[in-house]
Every structure is written in C-alpha cells, then in structure tokens.
Amino acid sequence: MKILVTGGAGFIGSAVVRHIIANTTDSIVNVDCLTYAGNLESLVSIENSKRYSFEQVNICDRVELDRVFSLHKPDAVMHLAAESHVDRSISGPAAFIETNIVGTYTLLEAARAYWSKLDSQNKQMFRFHHISTDEVYGDLPHPDEVEADADLPMFMETTPYMPSSPYSASKASSDHLVRAWLRTYGLPTIVTNCSNNYGPYHFPEKLIPLVILNALEGKELPIYGQGDQIRDWLFVEDHARALYKVVTEGKIGETYNIGGHNEKQNLEVVQTICSILDALVPKDEPYAEQITYVQDRPGHDRRYAIDSSKMQKELGWSPVETFDTGLRKTVQWYLNNLKWCQNVQDGSYQRERLGVDSGYSQENT
Incomplete structure (x- = not known):
C-alpha cells in the first residue's frame, strides 16, 4: 500500500512512519506542516528510503491537499495531525479548533473528492483511519471515589463522549x-482512541519528557494538585503496531480503543522516573527531592483507563512493553539524545508552564 500519514513528523506520527518503513513493504507520504511539535529529525533513520516522501502541507489548505492526493494517489489515509497538549489548549484554544476541527473537515473533503473518482476496486480498498484520544470520553471514577471491593469502570468503544478541555472537545468534534462522513457520504472510515502515549521523540511539554529533562538540569519537577490523577500509559511503538493493524485489518465503520494496560498515578510516574535516574545518572541528592506541588490544571480529569479487549480479540494486538520496561527505554533514549531535545525546544518552548491563566476557579462552582 501507499499510505498518506498526516502529522508524520510528530511524536506518534513519526513512530508510525518509522514502524511502517522498517517493518513492511508499504510506502509512506508524510504530510506535516512542521509546527513547533513536528520535527524531521525524528525521521532521520528512514528519510532516505525510496518508499518515503515528505510534503510540507497544512491540512487546512485544501488546494495543497488536492495536489498531494492527485500526485501520490494513496491507498489509505492515517490522520494523526493534531494539536494535542491540554495545557496549551487552555491558554490558546483557537489553534485547536482550527487544526483539529477545520483541518479534519478539510482533509475529509479532500479525501472524499479523491476517493469518489477511484475505480470500483480501489474505491473498495481505500481506508480513512482517524487517530483520536481517550480524553474524548471525559474521566472515570477514581479509586478513592468508590467502595474498596467495587470494580472500576473502563472506557469502552461505546462510552458516551464527555470531553473536559478545549483539546478533548476539539478531538471529539473531529x-x-x-463518522458523519461515513454515514452521509459513504467514505470508508475507521476511528481509534488511544490512552496516554510515551516513548522516544516526545516533545518536552508532556509529563514524562518534561520530568526527565527538568530532573537532569536540577529544576523543579511540578506535580499538578496532589498528583493522584491516573492515566493508562501506552508505549508509542506498541501504539504504532496497533495503528498499522487497524488500517490494514480493521473493519470499516468500527471504533477500536487502544490502551497500554498500565494505570499509574502521575506522582508514581514521576517517582519512578526519579528512581531510574538515580540508578543511571546518580548525584548527591535523590532526584525525588526536586518534586514540587503546584496548582492543578482547570478541569483536570482524574482517571483514564481503556478496555482494549476488542483490539485483542478482533485484531490480535496487545502491548509488548510493560510500564517498567517502556519507561526505562524512554529515560535511556532521552539521556542518549539530549541534542535532539535542545533542537526541538530552541525558539519555541523552554518547558514553561501553560494553561494557568484561564481565570476560572473551581471553588466558585
């Protein structure tokens, strides 16, 4: 196949591109406008492959998208291009509306125009795979909110949407x-919703790379609220394998939840990173001494957890990495690639906190 990947220079997108080029005979067309979180240095290992090509195009630009579809004639689309940082969406929601909603609409229309002109065989083979997040579901009961012996619920593919942030609301809209383009126009679409990803090449605004780099520089390690928010952590290379499974074997019209089976409190995640650094880069004081507690994020969801049994039963996928093995690999990668970290931050972001100027106080509700 020839697969058009939007956002292929981003964190998850670059993992998908690297996986497909390294492990299949398929070709990739990477469509990315290279915003602050998109970096071609994440693709150095495959950039010279004859099966890889790059188009610097914004998904809101219909004329350029039409050109890309006409020139490259893809057999499938994997749509990962998105603004994705919750804190950033609180400080500036407009970019999230533009990219995640208007951009997805524009891409759907370009794909539909292209698909409608294919012959019957290629039309039947075509797939539009939209990659989304578990945050569209809102949050789940926290263990301290239920009886000790009660089963904790998880996100299912049928869980109603209740997004909490501008980011998750924009993804829910997309x-x-x-799904509407499938129902109304027949465009063959599939949707996946994933849990929190982590791993190599993650932009340092997100929790795990932020903590690693701050720890190494002796800076504070900020914990929102009490740090008891729970996330299900998914190693990005496991996610890339899952996404390829879906685009090649998934059923049109279906939704697949993809989780890492690793529910951890944020404080536990930070403490584990500190322990790994204590072993790999020891210093006089434990890294955990740098942990500080800061004002919580407005509207912060307390718990996410994904039931990915459908992926396992129908497509034979399950994560390979445990949280311990994946996190150790991640920390080691950052230690080995500090130059990459510096390059992606230069001129755009210096790990300052975002999303604290909303003017909203939960005490008033």
Missing part, C-alpha cells in the same frame, strides 16, 4: 465529523 471524531464525530469522521
């Missing part, structure tokens, strides 16, 4: 658009 999910609805994708």
Whole structure:
C-alpha cells in the first residue's frame, strides 16, 4: 500500500512512519506542516528510503491537499495531525479548533473528492483511519471515589463522549465529523482512541519528557494538585503496531480503543522516573527531592483507563512493553539524545508552564 500519514513528523506520527518503513513493504507520504511539535529529525533513520516522501502541507489548505492526493494517489489515509497538549489548549484554544476541527473537515473533503473518482476496486480498498484520544470520553471514577471491593469502570468503544478541555472537545468534534462522513457520504472510515502515549521523540511539554529533562538540569519537577490523577500509559511503538493493524485489518465503520494496560498515578510516574535516574545518572541528592506541588490544571480529569479487549480479540494486538520496561527505554533514549531535545525546544518552548491563566476557579462552582 501507499499510505498518506498526516502529522508524520510528530511524536506518534513519526513512530508510525518509522514502524511502517522498517517493518513492511508499504510506502509512506508524510504530510506535516512542521509546527513547533513536528520535527524531521525524528525521521532521520528512514528519510532516505525510496518508499518515503515528505510534503510540507497544512491540512487546512485544501488546494495543497488536492495536489498531494492527485500526485501520490494513496491507498489509505492515517490522520494523526493534531494539536494535542491540554495545557496549551487552555491558554490558546483557537489553534485547536482550527487544526483539529477545520483541518479534519478539510482533509475529509479532500479525501472524499479523491476517493469518489477511484475505480470500483480501489474505491473498495481505500481506508480513512482517524487517530483520536481517550480524553474524548471525559474521566472515570477514581479509586478513592468508590467502595474498596467495587470494580472500576473502563472506557469502552461505546462510552458516551464527555470531553473536559478545549483539546478533548476539539478531538471529539473531529471524531464525530469522521463518522458523519461515513454515514452521509459513504467514505470508508475507521476511528481509534488511544490512552496516554510515551516513548522516544516526545516533545518536552508532556509529563514524562518534561520530568526527565527538568530532573537532569536540577529544576523543579511540578506535580499538578496532589498528583493522584491516573492515566493508562501506552508505549508509542506498541501504539504504532496497533495503528498499522487497524488500517490494514480493521473493519470499516468500527471504533477500536487502544490502551497500554498500565494505570499509574502521575506522582508514581514521576517517582519512578526519579528512581531510574538515580540508578543511571546518580548525584548527591535523590532526584525525588526536586518534586514540587503546584496548582492543578482547570478541569483536570482524574482517571483514564481503556478496555482494549476488542483490539485483542478482533485484531490480535496487545502491548509488548510493560510500564517498567517502556519507561526505562524512554529515560535511556532521552539521556542518549539530549541534542535532539535542545533542537526541538530552541525558539519555541523552554518547558514553561501553560494553561494557568484561564481565570476560572473551581471553588466558585
């Protein structure tokens, strides 16, 4: 196949591109406008492959998208291009509306125009795979909110949407658009919703790379609230394998939840990173001494957890990495690639906190 990947220079997108080029005979067309979180240095290992090509195009630009579809004639689309940082969406929601909603609409229309002109065989083979997040579901009961012996619920593919942030609301909107284009126009779409990803090449605004780099520089390690928010952590290379499974074997019209089976409190994640650094880069004081507690994020979801049994039963996928093995690999990668970290931050972001100027106080509700 020839697969058009949007956002292929981003964190998850670059993992997908690297996986497909390294492990299949398929070709990739990487469409990315190279915002602050998109970096071609994440693709150095495959950039010279004859099966890889790059187009610097914004998904809101219909003229350029039409050109890309006409020139490259893809057999499938994997749509990962998105603004994705919750804190950033609180400080500046407009970019999230533009990219995640308007951009997805524009891409759907370009894909539909291209698909409608294919011959019957290629039309039947075509797939539009939209990659989304578990945050569209809102949050789940926290263990301290239920009886000790009660089963904790998890996100299912049928869980109603209740997004909490501008980011998750914009992703929920894009999910609805994708499903509407199937129902109304017949465009063959599939949706996946994933849990929190982590691993190599992650932009340092997100929790795990932020903590690693701050720890190494002796800076504070900020914990929102009490740090008891729970996330299900998914190693990005496991996610890339899952996404390829879906685009090649998934059923049109289906939704697949992809989780890492690793529920951890944020404080536990930070403490584990500190312990790994204590072993790999020891210093006089434990890294955990740098942990500080800061004002919580407005509207912060307390718990996410994904039931990915559908992926396992129908597509034969399950994660390979445990949280311990994946996190150790991640920390080691950052230690070995500090130059990459410096390059992606230069001129755009210096790990300052975002999303604290909303003017909203939960005490008033």
